[in-house]
Amino acid sequence: MNKNLILTEGNIRITLIKLAMPIMGTSFIQMAYNLTDIMWLGRLSTNAVAATGTAGFFMWLGSALIMITQIGIGVNVAQSYGRGDIEEAKRYVSNGFQLNIFIALLYSLLLLFFRYELIGFFNLNDEIVINMSVEYLMVVAMGIVFHFLNPIFSASLNSTGNSMTPFKINTFGLINNIILDPILIFGFGPIPALGIKGAALATILSQFIVTLVFIITGKKNITIYSHVRLLTKPDKNILMDITKIGIPPFFQTGIHAFISMIITRIIAGFGPIPVAVQSIGSQIESISWMTSDGFSAAIAAFTGQNFGAGKNNRIKEGYYKGLQMLGGIGIFATFILIFAAEPLFTIFVPNDQIAIKEGIYYLRILGLSQFFMTIEIGTTGAFNGIGRTLPPTIIGVLFNALRIPMAMILSSTALGILGVWWSISISSIFKGIILFIWFRIVLSQLVKTWEV
Numbered sequence: 425m426n427k428n429l430i431l432t433e434g435n436i437r438i439t440l441i442k443l444a445m446p447i448m449g450t451s452f453i454q455m456a457y458n459l460t461d462i463m464w465l466g467r468l469s470t471n472a473v474a475a476t477g478t479a480g481f482f483m484w485l486g487s488a489l490i491m492i493t494q495i496g497i498g499v500n501v502a503q504s505y506g507r508g509d510i511e512e513a514k515r516y517v518s519n520g521f522q523l524n525i526f527i528a529l530l531y532s533l534l535l536l537f538f539r540y541e542l543i544g545f546f547n548l549n550d551e552i553v554i555n556m557s558v559e560y561l562m563v564v565a566m567g568i569v570f571h572f573l574n575p576i577f578s579a580s581l582n583s584t585g586n587s588m589t590p591f592k593i594n595t596f597g598l599i600n601n602i603i604l605d606p607i608l609i610f611g612f613g614p615i616p617a618l619g620i621k622g623a624a625l626a627t628i629l630s631q632f633i634v635t636l637v638f639i640i641t642g643k644k645n646i647t648i649y650s651h652v653r654l655l656t657k658p659d660k661n662i663l664m665d666i667t668k669i670g671i672p673p674f675f676q677t678g679i680h681a682f683i684s685m686i687i688t689r690i691i692a693g694f695g696p697i698p699v700a701v702q703s704i705g706s707q708i709e710s711i712s713w714m715t716s717d718g719f720s721a722a723i724a725a726f727t728g729q730n731f732g733a734g735k736n737n738r739i740k741e742g743y744y745k746g747l748q749m750l751g752g753i754g755i756f757a758t759f760i761l762i763f764a765a766e767p768l769f770t771i772f773v774p775n776d777q778i779a780i781k782e783g784i785y786y787l788r789i790l791g792l793s794q795f796f797m798t799i800e801i802g803t804t805g806a807f808n809g810i811g812r813t814l815p816p817t818i819i820g821v822l823f824n825a826l827r828i829p830m831a832m833i834l835s836s837t838a839l840g841i842l843g844v845w846w847s848i849s850i851s852s853i854f855k856g857i858i859l860f861i862w863f864r865i866v867l868s869q870l871v872k873t874w875e876v
Contacts, residue, residue, distance in 0.1 A: 477703025506732025567628030720805030727809025761791030796856030
């Protein structure tokens with residue numbers, strides 16, 4: 425079992441890097457699941473990519489629901505650890521798992537019983553894409569509980585300073601997904617070709633394996649979740665603490681997903697190719713925001729433990745050093761998306777020149793906002809660490825909502841579909857700038873409080 429990092433002592437930059445690298449790797453692995461699916465499905469058909477992208481929005485909504493317990497557990501466990509109260513940290517983990525599974529089961533039933541109505545929301549004009557979307561969603565819904573569980577295992581360990589174990593386990597899951605994807609999509613020997621259902625099945629089987637390995641690890645070693653018993657009576661006060669912290673990030677991510685669904689509905693008016701372009705392009709772009717999300721989780725754990733320990737100067741210094749590293753990621757992402765747009769997009773749809781051309785426009789426009797997006801994500805982690813999850817929610821919801829009128833107005837001009845991409849990029853730039861200013865104000869207020 426990997427030793428937990430001590431986040432309240434030692435060199436801040438080195439501590440952040442040691443904690444962040446495995447979490448970033450884990451985030452990259454989560455992104456790679458989707459990239460692997462799309463890479464193989466792009467060789468099946470552009471319609472298959474569009475269908476996966478459409479159904480994928482409900483996985484995104486699921487990720488929003490996960491945040492209730494993921495952030496709620498992460499912040500409370502980190503602060504409990506900082507105070508040295510390990511028993512309290514364990515209580516948060518136990519109750520968090522109970523709440524997470526309850527939400528997962530309810531969401532699974534919703535997807536199964538209303539799959540036709542949910543896909544129907546997008547007003548897709550292609551019957552093939554509609555049927556594929558429904559098939560994908562149905563298979564995923566049956567195993568979505570594992571999609572919910574694995575981030576909670578990871579968040580529990582990350583908050584104690586052990587980010588290497590989740591990285592190793594999730595890497596193992598990715599390897600399984602890479603092996604299973606082509607076999608189940610195209611068939612192999614006695615295994616029939618399942619097409620888009622094969623991609624969904626490969627994903628949930630891989631996530632099941634990850635859950636199983638997390639459980640085995642908890643049985644063989646002493647972890648923060650080894651003691652968890654799901655049938656014990658939940659603690660109402662602990663559940664309130666978890667939801668108080670977790671509800672704002674849930675609303676932010678959930679509303680963001682819903683707004684993106686409306687944006688996709690606008691995009692669908694331009695045909696299936698722009699829908700596929702958005703699906704592929706957003707996955708390529710996720711290389712930067714998923715990596716930043718991993719670093720943000722490290723900043724949250726670092727800030728949370730030091731906040732609990734009362735080591736406030738480390739919070740300020742850790743935040744700025746974290747942003748320096750995140751800003752570097754953002755600049756690098758901008759360079760890659762702008763100057764390597766064509767080869768990147770060609771990987772996924774090598775035989776569709778129209779999709780490649782539209783994809784180049786998408787990546788270059790979104791590339792301009794990458795630096796500001798990484799600043800927003802890192803600052804969100806700092807806000808989460810001190811238990812103030814509302815400010816990122818307010819900024820996120822406000823500027824994501826503004827994408828709808830911007831997309832409608834700009835896409836009705838000569839820009840066409842490019843106007844939608846510009847609405848996304850411009851709003852991301854504003855989110856990064858304003859949230860950074862807000863946290864600086866909060867930080868200065870806290871410094872005055874600490875000096876009293």
